[in-house]
Amino acid sequence: MSPREPVIQVTELTVRYGAAVALDQVSLSVGAGELVALIGPNGAGKSTLVNTLSGMVAPAAGSVAVRGRLAHVPEGRQVFGELTVEDSLRLGGWRVRNRDTRPVHAVLPKLVPLRDRRAGLLSGGEQQMVAVGRALMSRPDVLVIDELSLGLAPLVVADLVAHLRELNARRGLAVLLIEQNARLALELCSRAYVLEAGRIVAEGASAELAESARVSDAYLGGVVTDAE
Numbered sequence: 169m170s171p172r173e174p175v176i177q178v179t180e181l182t183v184r185y186g187a188a189v190a191l192d193q194v195s196l197s198v199g200a201g202e203l204v205a206l207i208g209p210n211g212a213g214k215s216t217l218v219n220t221l222s223g224m225v226a227p228a229a230g231s232v233a234v235r236g237r238l239a240h241v242p243e244g245r246q247v248f249g250e251l252t253v254e255d256s257l258r259l260g261g262w263r264v265r266n267r268d269t270r271p272v273h274a275v276l277p278k279l280v281p282l283r284d285r286r287a288g289l290l291s292g293g294e295q296q297m298v299a300v301g302r303a304l305m306s307r308p309d310v311l312v313i314d315e316l317s318l319g320l321a322p323l324v325v326a327d328l329v330a331h332l333r334e335l336n337a338r339r340g341l342a343v344l345l346i347e348q349n350a351r352l353a354l355e356l357c358s359r360a361y362v363l364e365a366g367r368i369v370a371e372g373a374s375a376e377l378a379e380s381a382r383v384s385d386a387y388l389g390g391v392v393t394d395a396e
């Protein structure tokens with residue numbers, strides 16, 4: 169079976185902040201319609217990687233290729249507090265001149281009663297839905313989400329995950345998901361990469377990674393250690 173054509177292809181990417189190396193020859197791909205997770209500890213370089221994908225950070229070496237349209241849900245949501253939910257969504261569609269929020273309302277119906285509320289006054293989970301909705305307004309081929317679950321209640325996260333599954337199944341939306349909750353990421357995504365200190369240290373099918381000692385011990389609490 170031939171591999172699916174990538175919507176994201178990162179090849180031997182190196183990124184530096186001054187003298188510090190944030191990414192060291194990282195290669196990663198996301199196929200069309202594929203759900204891929206990127207897990208790793210704080211400071212590993214996950215946000216740096218996705219910020220390079222959306223052009224906010226420049227590579228020192230290597231390359232980043234995006235086929236089709238990429239939308240980025242940034243870390244910390246970054247909704248504009250003064251805008252209403254409806255205007256926040258429309259801002260997301262600005263580049264493709266899309267002002268029709270109905271398809272987003274169909275996918276994220278909880279946004280409908282909030283449409284005239286100021287985005288800055290919403291709860292964290294509601295703001296995350298706005299951030300996802302805003303990204304969807306650009307009609308992306310691939311959605312890059314930097315920390316889906318951060319600070320959200322489990323039920324809110326489950327709801328967002330269900331929406332992502334539906335978008336993937338119905339519209340073939342590809343997703344690159346950065347997620348501290350490795351269990352959640354590996355459940356949602358069929359393939360995953362593990363980034364530690366700027367390097368990919370493991371990659372493969374999520375089910376296989378979840379069984380590996382490296383991932384299980386460090387990210388899934390797989391082993392009870394007998395320290396001391």
Ligand SMILES: Nc1ncnc2c1ncn2[C@@H]1O[C@H](COP(=O)(O)OP(=O)(O)OP(=O)(O)O)[C@@H](O)[C@H]1O
Nearest residue numbers: 185188190208209210211212213214215216217243
């Ligand atoms: N603008 C910047 N200037 C200098 N150093 C930076 C900058 N942004 C990130 N770094 C450093 O680069 C490294 C990678 O940071 P990055 O934010 O990509 O990690 P992360 O994996 O997203 O972490 P987290 O899980 O905490 O969000 C860290 O050591 C961080 O301190």
Ligand SMILES: [Mg+2]
Nearest residue numbers: 214215216243
């Ligand atoms: Mg980050």
